[in-house]
Amino acid sequence: MLRKVTLLAAALLLVGGPAMAAAKAHEPEPVAFSFEGPFGRFNQVQLQRGYKVYREVCSSCHSMTLLAFRNLGDPSGPFFDPEYSAEKGLTSNDNPVVKALAADTQIPDLDGETGDPITRPGIPADRFPSPFPNIIAAKASNGGIAPPDLSLMAKAREGGPEYIASLLQGYGPPEHGVTLAPGQHYNKYFPGGVIGMAPPLAVDKVSFDDGTKSTVKQQAEDVAAFLMWAAEPKMEERKKMGFSVLIFLVLFSGMLYASYRRVWKNESH
Amino acid sequence: MSGHSTYQPSNGFAKWLDARLPVGRLVWDSFVDYPTPRNLNYWWTFGGILSLCLGVQIVTGIVLAMHYTPSAAAAFTSVEHIMRDVNYGWLLRYMHANGASMFFIAVYIHMLRGLYYGSYKAPREVLWILGCVIYGLMMATAFMGYVLPWGQMSFHGAVVITNLLGAFPIVGDAITTLLWGGFAVDEPTLKRFFSLHYLLPFMIAGVVVLHVWALHVVGQNNPTGVDPKSKADTLPFTPYATVKDGFAMSVFLILFAVFLFYMPNALGHADNYIPADPLVTPSHIVPEWYFLPFYAILRAVPEKLIGVLAMFGSIVCIFALPWLDTSKVKSMRYRPQARLYFFIFLVVCVILGFCGAKLPDDQVIPGLTTFVLVDSDLNSFVWLSRVATLYYFAYFLVVMPLLGLLEKPLPTPETISSPVLGGEHKD
Numbered sequence: 001m002l003r004k005v006t007l008l009a010a011a012l013l014l015v016g017g018p019a020m021a022a023a024k025a026h027e028p029e030p031v032a033f034s035f036e037g038p039f040g041r042f043n044q045v046q047l048q049r050g051y052k053v054y055r056e057v058c059s060s061c062h063s064m065t066l067l068a069f070r071n072l073g074d075p076s077g078p079f080f081d082p083e084y085s086a087e088k089g090l091t092s093n094d095n096p097v098v099k100a101l102a103a104d105t106q107i108p109d110l111d112g113e114t115g116d117p118i119t120r121p122g123i124p125a126d127r128f129p130s131p132f133p134n135i136i137a138a139k140a141s142n143g144g145i146a147p148p149d150l151s152l153m154a155k156a157r158e159g160g161p162e163y164i165a166s167l168l169q170g171y172g173p174p175e176h177g178v179t180l181a182p183g184q185h186y187n188k189y190f191p192g193g194v195i196g197m198a199p200p201l202a203v204d205k206v207s208f209d210d211g212t213k214s215t216v217k218q219q220a221e222d223v224a225a226f227l228m229w230a231a232e233p234k235m236e237e238r239k240k241m242g243f244s245v246l247i248f249l250v251l252f253s254g255m256l257y258a259s260y261r262r263v264w265k266n267e268s269h
Numbered sequence: 270m271s272g273h274s275t276y277q278p279s280n281g282f283a284k285w286l287d288a289r290l291p292v293g294r295l296v297w298d299s300f301v302d303y304p305t306p307r308n309l310n311y312w313w314t315f316g317g318i319l320s321l322c323l324g325v326q327i328v329t330g331i332v333l334a335m336h337y338t339p340s341a342a343a344a345f346t347s348v349e350h351i352m353r354d355v356n357y358g359w360l361l362r363y364m365h366a367n368g369a370s371m372f373f374i375a376v377y378i379h380m381l382r383g384l385y386y387g388s389y390k391a392p393r394e395v396l397w398i399l400g401c402v403i404y405g406l407m408m409a410t411a412f413m414g415y416v417l418p419w420g421q422m423s424f425h426g427a428v429v430i431t432n433l434l435g436a437f438p439i440v441g442d443a444i445t446t447l448l449w450g451g452f453a454v455d456e457p458t459l460k461r462f463f464s465l466h467y468l469l470p471f472m473i474a475g476v477v478v479l480h481v482w483a484l485h486v487v488g489q490n491n492p493t494g495v496d497p498k499s500k501a502d503t504l505p506f507t508p509y510a511t512v513k514d515g516f517a518m519s520v521f522l523i524l525f526a527v528f529l530f531y532m533p534n535a536l537g538h539a540d541n542y543i544p545a546d547p548l549v550t551p552s553h554i555v556p557e558w559y560f561l562p563f564y565a566i567l568r569a570v571p572e573k574l575i576g577v578l579a580m581f582g583s584i585v586c587i588f589a590l591p592w593l594d595t596s597k598v599k600s601m602r603y604r605p606q607a608r609l610y611f612f613i614f615l616v617v618c619v620i621l622g623f624c625g626a627k628l629p630d631d632q633v634i635p636g637l638t639t640f641v642l643v644d645s646d647l648n649s650f651v652w653l654s655r656v657a658t659l660y661y662f663a664y665f666l667v668v669m670p671l672l673g674l675l676e677k678p679l680p681t682p683e684t685i686s687s688p689v690l691g692g693e694h695k696d
Contacts, residue, residue, distance in 0.1 A: 038531050066349050066353065071353070079510070137544065148543075150543040151349070152349070152543075155534060155539065155542045156539055156540070156542035156543045157539055158539050160539075199536060231438070231542070233353060234352070234353075234359040238359060238360070238361075238363075238530055238533070239530060241360070241528060241530060242527075242529070242530020242531055243530075245526050245530065246523065246526055246527070246530070249519060249522050249523045250523065251528055252519050253519040253520050253523065256512065256515050256516035256519050257516050259512050259515075259516075260512045260513055260515075260516045263508045263509060263512045264509065264512075264513075267307060267504060267509065268307070
């Protein structure tokens with residue numbers, strides 16, 4: 001019976017093979033990120049470049065509401081400085097780079113005396129300001145769909161940072177008969193292929209302070225690394241703790257096994 | 270086991286307390302002097318591992334509840350607040366989320382062990398049913414816990430599962446309205462799920478006490494399925510079982526730690542890092558991995574009500590197992606045919622799990638289009654799950670009752686210690 005079905009299936013394979021032509025998104029291209037693997041760590045200089053890409057390009061449309069400027073100076077963060085860490089009795093709020101980056105932005109607030117809406121320079125405790133005052137405004141300016149918040153983007157998509165890096169480089173002419181409406185773009189890594197976001201990156205669009213050549217690939221990978229840090233800021237702490245825990249557990253298991261052998265030595269089982 | 274107690278209060282206070290509230294005696298009789306079959310293998314260590322899992326979930330959960338906000342507007346950000354700003358909050362939350370998966374890994378091994386060695390047979394029926402009750406409570410707790418982060422998968426998973434109950438005639442709508450606290454999954458749903466998610470683990474702990482009590486009345490089953498006949502067949506729980514359980518727990522914790530520290534999101538779903546949006550449905554709604562086989566059974570049936578009944582029926586079968594299995598021999602060690610069907614059952618459960626994770630119309634063999642049978646192509650996961658569902662039910666409702674009457678089991682040993690001391694190999 002099973003053989004008959006297999007034969008029938010094989011015969012039908014020849015007839016119905018090319019029936020699956022639906023636009024499938026391309027798998028993201030692999031990137032050798034520094035934070036991969038059990039001992040992987042963030043590359044701080046890359047995170048700094050990535051932050052610059054976010055600040056100068058992405059942040060004009062995308063919010064990052066879960067991030068505060070102080071986070072930039074947290075351990076393993078892009079602007080962490082051991083001089084301003086808990087060991088010195090200080091926090092990232094004292095880090096002058098973090099203070100300066102915060103002060104570069106304008107934060108909407110209320111005047112403490114009059115209650116009137118004002119803007120003021122940011123402080124490290126402030127969250128990243130959002131580009132639009134509310135979701136309706138975000139939708140209205142972007143063809144009806146609000147640009148997603150990027151705080152967790154590297155964990156909220158299959159493929160994570162590699163997907164982000166691929167997507168940012170994946171623009172091109174439409175494949176196999178996809179038609180684009182005005183304001184739409186073709187991106188082979190985006191599910192369905194049709195994306196509202198215009199190609200955000202270009203050669204030399206962001207100038208890197210460390211002299212790194214500003215290619216689209218460089219910008220895409222740097223901002224993807226930055227977004228991975230933003231989504232999982234405790235990753236280094238987690239892996240470090242995991243290493244100690246595993247060493248302890250392996251030794252402890254070994255001791256328990258030795259005890260087990262000793263206790264059961266004279267008992268058949 | 271119920272028998273005469275060998276507890277000797279060691280000092281004046283212990284003596285005084287023993288005459289008033291004999292907790293020391295209870296602990297001594299239950300966890301020190303308690304006789305355990307000497308031939309228990311590592312599959313018997315999962316009871317201890319499960320109590321560890323329950324403890325981890327309750328302790329981490331209580332601390333998480335101190336920082337979590339059960340409201341539709343703030344739940345998602347409060348979870349991220351735990352991840353980012355609470356000291357070791359990331360550790361607590363990842364322990365709790367991965368701990369749930371570890372709990373289910375352990376409970377499935379524990380249940381399959383019972384299935385293989387016939388631990389549900391007389392006189393252990395009540396013990397088995399109490400275990401099934403724990404499993405049911407665990408599923409309810411895990412389902413409601415997964416809703417609490419209020420991500421996309423939380424929300425839409427809750428919509429799909431609660432809508433299922435609406436399939437029941439007459440009472441269905443009333444039940445869903447009661448569960449929702451309104452007419453859709455919303456703020457009141459989240460609040461009552463949080464409340465119940467906090468309550469149910471303590472109910473589990475209560476049933477665990479009954480489960481252990483029942484266990485200590487009838488005694489443990491063992492790989493031979495032959496009850497201990499003399500003192501030569503047993504060893505005291507402490508130190509023999511405690512040290513073995515302790516070693517197994519520690520090894521299990523290594524597995525837990527690998528997930529917790531190195532792939533904490535591997536068992537979750539990316540969509541749950543997107544805040545819940547009732548207006549945007551994820552392209553592919555899937556439950557957590559431990560529900561996938563039941564989800565596949567649900568979707569295998571085209572008619573909604575029958576699908577729901579099949580899903581619940583698949584769990585009822587487990588409850589009814591003591592009366593479905595007609596074999597007098599407990600352990601499948603001596604039932605070669607039953608063993609074969611058991612391993613097919615195991616594979617079928619894994620296949621059902623795969624089917625539950627796939628879209629029903631996805632092809633099992635990529636690129637192969639066969640012919641449409643009833644409503645779907647034969648080469649689709651929906652048909653694979655139908656075949657698997659059929660075997661699942663046939664295993665409980667046909668194989669179990671008939672095999673016990675028809676098969677010819679191998680001879681079972683007279684006593685536990687006879688094969689053991691006789692030097693037969695152990696498996």
